[in-house]
Amino acid sequence: MKPAFLTLWALLGLSAAVAVAPEPAQPQLPALVETPSQPEPATHPTTPASVAPARLDNVSAVLSVPRTVTGKVPLTLTLKSNRAAAVKLEVPRDNEQNCATAPTVRVLRVGSREVVYPPAGQSPRLCAQDLRSDTLGAGKQVGYLRDLDLPAGEYMIEGWLTGFADGLRVKVPAQPVRVTVK
Numbered sequence: 001m002k003p004a005f006l007t008l009w010a011l012l013g014l015s016a017a018v019a020v021a022p023e024p025a026q027p028q029l030p031a032l033v034e035t036p037s038q039p040e041p042a043t044h045p046t047t048p049a050s051v052a053p054a055r056l057d058n059v060s061a062v063l064s065v066p067r068t069v070t071g072k073v074p075l076t077l078t079l080k081s082n083r084a085a086a087v088k089l090e091v092p093r094d095n096e097q098n099c100a101t102a103p104t105v106r107v108l109r110v111g112s113r114e115v116v117y118p119p120a121g122q123s124p125r126l127c128a129q130d131l132r133s134d135t136l137g138a139g140k141q142v143g144y145l146r147d148l149d150l151p152a153g154e155y156m157i158e159g160w161l162t163g164f165a166d167g168l169r170v171k172v173p174a175q176p177v178r179v180t181v182k
Contacts, residue, residue, distance in 0.1 A: 063159035077103035091163035099127035102144035
């Protein structure tokens with residue numbers, strides 16, 4: 001056989017082999033999975049803001065305010081423990097309480113129940129996100145102080161501590177107190 005014929009025959013054989021060779025397999029795409037209607041749970045513990053704080057057992061709060069005041073109103077929230085073991089308290093600054101840590105307060109005008117503080121419609125402040133840390137020992141107490149500027153009038157002041165106790169979100173309310181600002 002002639003070399004040209006052999007070359008032509010080899011080329012035709014290759015082109016026929018290429019024509020009948022199966023196409024390389026396309027990679028299979030995974031089947032589409034429906035997005036779950038609820039997000040998957042986080043893998044680390046978080047405390048969402050929507051979780052209602054728990055009551056801190058065997059800890060009570062007392063809000064102290066002078067009955068009659070001229071000028072700023074001094075507030076003292078005292079927590080007293082009846083627990084067998086100490087508890088670690090962490091209290092954040094509150095964006096709606098002028099960045100105060102504690103006590104959290106609501107002030108109502110006597111007779112009308114109008115909320116005077118925190119002011120309605122005021123935009124929350126952007127506060128540092130630091131925590132005040134205290135240890136409330138067994139049978140011990142810890143105090144939180146702050147002042148309020150209120151116009152002259154008669155008020156009921158509600159106060160409480162909102163924060164974390166041993167990592168759990170808690171609220172410790174105190175009895176409201178009445179004050180006259182002159």
